[in-house]
Amino acid sequence: MNGYAGKFLRVDLTREKLTDEVFDEATLRAYVGGTGIGAKVLYDEVPPGVAWNDPENRVILASGPLGGSTIPGSGSYTVTTKGPLTNGASVSQANGFFGAYLRFCGYDGVIVQGAAKRWVYIHITENGAELKDASHLLGKDTWETDDLIKGELGRKERAMSIACIGPAGENLVRVAAVCNDKGHVAGHNGPGAVMGSKKLKAIAVDRGRFRPTYSDSKRLTEIAKGITTKLRGDGDPAKATFFNFGTLNGVTQQAQPGGWLPVKNYLTQIYDISPDDLERYSGKYIRGNFEPKPNPCWACPCHHCHMMKIPYGPYKGEIVEEQEYEGFVAFGPVTGQTDVAATAVLSNDVDRWGMEVNELGYLMGMAIECYEKGIINREDTDGVELKWGNAPATREMLRKIAFRDGFGNVLAEGVMRASRLIGGEAPNMAVHTMKGNSVRGHDHRVLWVELFDTCTSSTGTIETHRGSPKDQYGMPAEMNFFDPDNVVDFVAKAKSATPFSDSIGTCRFCVGLDTRNHVEAVRAATGWDFTFDEAVGVGLRSVNLLRAFNLRHGIGPELDRPSPRYGSTPVDGVAAGVGIMPHWDGMVRNYYQQMGWDPKTSKPLPETLKNLGLEQVAVDLWG
Amino acid sequence: MAKVKLQVISWLSRAFVATEVNRYDVELEVAEEETVGALFDRLAAENKVFADYVFDRSTQNLTGRVSVFFNNRMLELVQGLDTEMKDGDFILIVPAYSGG
Numbered sequence: 219m220n221g222y223a224g225k226f227l228r229v230d231l232t233r234e235k236l237t238d239e240v241f242d243e244a245t246l247r248a249y250v251g252g253t254g255i256g257a258k259v260l261y262d263e264v265p266p267g268v269a270w271n272d273p274e275n276r277v278i279l280a281s282g283p284l285g286g287s288t289i290p291g292s293g294s295y296t297v298t299t300k301g302p303l304t305n306g307a308s309v310s311q312a313n314g315f316f317g318a319y320l321r322f323c324g325y326d327g328v329i330v331q332g333a334a335k336r337w338v339y340i341h342i343t344e345n346g347a348e349l350k351d352a353s354h355l356l357g358k359d360t361w362e363t364d365d366l367i368k369g370e371l372g373r374k375e376r377a378m379s380i381a382c383i384g385p386a387g388e389n390l391v392r393v394a395a396v397c398n399d400k401g402h403v404a405g406h407n408g409p410g411a412v413m414g415s416k417k418l419k420a421i422a423v424d425r426g427r428f429r430p431t432y433s434d435s436k437r438l439t440e441i442a443k444g445i446t447t448k449l450r451g452d453g454d455p456a457k458a459t460f461f462n463f464g465t466l467n468g469v470t471q472q473a474q475p476g477g478w479l480p481v482k483n484y485l486t487q488i489y490d491i492s493p494d495d496l497e498r499y500s501g502k503y504i505r506g507n508f509e510p511k512p513n514p515c516w517a518c519p520c521h522h523c524h525m526m527k528i529p530y531g532p533y534k535g536e537i538v539e540e541q542e543y544e545g546f547v548a549f550g551p552v553t554g555q556t557d558v559a560a561t562a563v564l565s566n567d568v569d570r571w572g573m574e575v576n577e578l579g580y581l582m583g584m585a586i587e588c589y590e591k592g593i594i595n596r597e598d599t600d601g602v603e604l605k606w607g608n609a610p611a612t613r614e615m616l617r618k619i620a621f622r623d624g625f626g627n628v629l630a631e632g633v634m635r636a637s638r639l640i641g642g643e644a645p646n647m648a649v650h651t652m653k654g655n656s657v658r659g660h661d662h663r664v665l666w667v668e669l670f671d672t673c674t675s676s677t678g679t680i681e682t683h684r685g686s687p688k689d690q691y692g693m694p695a696e697m698n699f700f701d702p703d704n705v706v707d708f709v710a711k712a713k714s715a716t717p718f719s720d721s722i723g724t725c726r727f728c729v730g731l732d733t734r735n736h737v738e739a740v741r742a743a744t745g746w747d748f749t750f751d752e753a754v755g756v757g758l759r760s761v762n763l764l765r766a767f768n769l770r771h772g773i774g775p776e777l778d779r780p781s782p783r784y785g786s787t788p789v790d791g792v793a794a795g796v797g798i799m800p801h802w803d804g805m806v807r808n809y810y811q812q813m814g815w816d817p818k819t820s821k822p823l824p825e826t827l828k829n830l831g832l833e834q835v836a837v838d839l840w841g
Numbered sequence: 842m843a844k845v846k847l848q849v850i851s852w853l854s855r856a857f858v859a860t861e862v863n864r865y866d867v868e869l870e871v872a873e874e875e876t877v878g879a880l881f882d883r884l885a886a887e888n889k890v891f892a893d894y895v896f897d898r899s900t901q902n903l904t905g906r907v908s909v910f911f912n913n914r915m916l917e918l919v920q921g922l923d924t925e926m927k928d929g930d931f932i933l934i935v936p937a938y939s940g941g
């Protein structure tokens with residue numbers, strides 16, 4: 219079939235059985251790949267009563283019909299599972315090479331089930347796959363694991379891609395991530411812990427010689443060229459900024475002047491930093507001083523990912539992956555750090571231990587605030603002085619979390635649970651949704667779309683993206699996002715754009731959320747007369763399946779809310795005194811209604827499900 | 842007449858200078874009680890970059906590509922484009938927030 223490698227690899231770790239599985243064309247057209255297919259497999263195969271660490275849980279890693287093509291950034295993949303932070307769906311994307319190489323071995327994805335009796339990793343080649351012993355990899359971080367597996371299999375750096383867990387995943391740390399290609403992370407809602415619960419250390423994929431066929435390769439290449447031209451800034455200086463600097467200028471040119479920088483665990487929006495220190499967070503300074511070496515993903519023309527060297531201070535000489543905006547924020551302003559070098563080292567540590575950087579930022583932010591306010595003391599923290607901006611202390615605590623050592627064992631439970639274990643005022647200081655996941659790297663109290671979406675999402679992170687093309691979804695270019703109705707309109711109307719985009723196997727930085735263009739690319743790849751409405755259907759199928767999944771797994775509408783700190787009214791900054799909570803209940807009702815869900819229970823209505831071809835889900839929910 | 846300060850960030854500076862700079866400040870003369878919308882309409886009429894990225898004359902609205910702040914408060918939380926200016930006011934335009 220054009221556009222697809224043609225099969226998934228199913229790995230039953232309990233029985234040590236590896237089989238190929240084929241989805242029929244109708245299923246692929248309805249779910250496409252990535253997030254879409256992940257949501258379907260999760261819903262179909264993980265029934266209520268299966269806990270996140272039950273062998274019956276699944277981990278689905280899936281590329282899509284553009285994976286490994288000439289489309290920029292088509293090495294991406296989605297990880298879907300039931301995650302330990304929310305006890306509901308966990309959906310995350312990572313870029314790199316893994317998705318492309320899977321397809322080069324003849325697989326569109328991998329479905330993992332069961333639990334191994336011994337630690338193993340999966341080695342996938344163009345001739346099939348096998349399980350290998352991983353006992354010698356225990357305790358190794360994600361970079362060491364990458365090097366060791368390539369070493370023992372005799373593969374050069376770019377001859378293989380490895381998605382693996384670090385010590386955090388092995389130790390079932392709830393914020394553990396799946397990491398690939400040294401620095402690419404699928405981490406929301408603890409997928410690394412699920413892999414750990416299955417004693418699966420890694421999935422190593424050769425750069426095989428298989429290539430999926432495409433219906434119209436010429437057209438696909440034209441589309442790829444168009445995307446590259448746009449990325450280079452053709453008429454779009456915003457894109458050129460990304461092309462040249464990735465997300466590096468996010469702190470200095472967007473969040474700081476825009477007032478949506480999260481500072482000291484949401485205590486303030488004022489980043490107390492000197493102009494010189496702030497300038498060091500800029501792309502110009504980092505690229506000029508950190509000896510950057512380009513490290514782009516599959517088929518990516520952008521000057522985005524780099525490896526770099528710390529040029530000064532106590533960490534001088536350390537090699538780190540150039541962090542994303544979110545890494546710079548989590549271990550910069552969120553934790554009261556002003557030294558960019560320390561920030562880069564700490565967020566890189568999080569990647570290496572195999573954890574999710576946003577979660578760790580708010581986790582450390584909460585712990586530091588508790589320490590500074592005397593709710594916990596040195597005795598509680600095993601002598602670690604958790605103060606704002608104390609890099610060595612933070613570094614030590616990150617290690618302790620990854621190994622569940624001492625106080626790290628408390629924090630390893632994630633922000634919500636850790637704050638409850640600490641007790642007292644701590645739960646009022648924790649930034650998270652009431653489902654249990656923490657949030658992304660902005661102060662969402664001035665970004666109501668993101669706050670509302672994060673709380674009502676079923677994925678363990680945001681589900682809708684501000685960059686969705688408003689014109690394609692029938693919205694005006696400019697909307698007042700402090701107007702509760704506008705916020706709900708946007709989240710509901712743009713709902714399908716992100717999950718569809720995450721189903722085609724490409725990096726969002728590269729291809730954006732231009733649904734119409736994605737549809738064109740899917741048509742060229744598959745030869746289907748695929749339409750915009752079908753793309754909307756793919757996205758909505760995933761959204762409704764994940765909502766139904768969560769409802770059946772005990773996550774009700776009462777959890778579609780922020781924690782007290784996350785939903786608090788900013789005390790300073792550009793929206794001081796304006797809070798979202800007075801509008802909350804009405805917004806949620808409006809949202810359920812727009813989504814075609816029951817206004818009280820949030821259950822997708824039978825009609826909504828039937829329109830998406832999800833008749834069985836209607837029976838499951840409504841009888 | 843009154844004078845207001847306008848600051849633009851990063852690539853938006855191309856509206857006023859040939860080479861992009863991190864921040865660009867410009868002082869503008871406005872009529873007493875002129876609205877931000879009226880000022881932006883004037884700027885868009887004479888400045889194509891401003892029209893492309895900041896203010897769309899055909900809809901008489903922002904383009905959706907920028908965030909605007911008035912005296913360090915989000916413009917939406919003041920009076921939006923109907924906000925009236927007086928001497929010494931400060932308008933900041935930042936590339937719109939993009940995701941996450």
Ligand code: SF4
Binds near residue numbers: 520
């Ligand atoms: S934009 Fe960045 S993350 Fe995306 S494919 Fe390119 S290098 Fe990778």
